[in-house]
Amino acid sequence: TVALTGSLGLTTVPAARERLLRACDGPGISLLLDLSGVTSCDTLGLGLLVAMARRARSFGSGLRLVAPSPAVARALEDSGLIRLFCVCPDIDTSARTPGTGTPGPVLPEAA
Template sequence: MPVPVALRVVPGLLPVVVVAGRRLGRAKPAEFGGRVGAPWVLDLSGVRACDLLGVGMLVAVWRRARAYGGELRLVAPSQAVEDALAASGLRRLLAVFPDVASAVEG
């Protein structure tokens, strides 16, 4: 079953992808579109688990953001997601913010 993903635009026209599923890993990287050269903000506040599929999806989105000249910014990951980021080594590559406003400001 796919993870529900919603795209909303915050003031300043920066897209923020909100992942609504409880487990990260079934979303397709193509659903996480951003503008060329702009940061990609991924709101994970509703995600409570992250398995190998989720880690792989984050790597794919991170690579896609970099290919478009941007960076991936994560918002409010749960402790389980933080643990998966640390175990995979992604934590040192990805910027993590406590809320959407601070991720947008960078």
């Protein structure tokens, strides 16, 4: 489980990316991404989430978004990206949700 806090945008995405890459460094690792402490999320933050989901799936692993804050939930809903993720309301639910490592929807290539 990796918890992100604060803003998820231009100035913070590079450090968050490095942290997440270290956390899912190889096949078979299912990443739980706790987003309850994220105060804002812009398009770069959304891009990071999509990139990490693609990376996890390329390794045959899974990515679950846990307890997204209202800011993250709104950004995911407004962008239509919510349908690409397994979103769980809390850590306990994420552990009981079947399907870790199963292929999800095809994620679009970055432009």
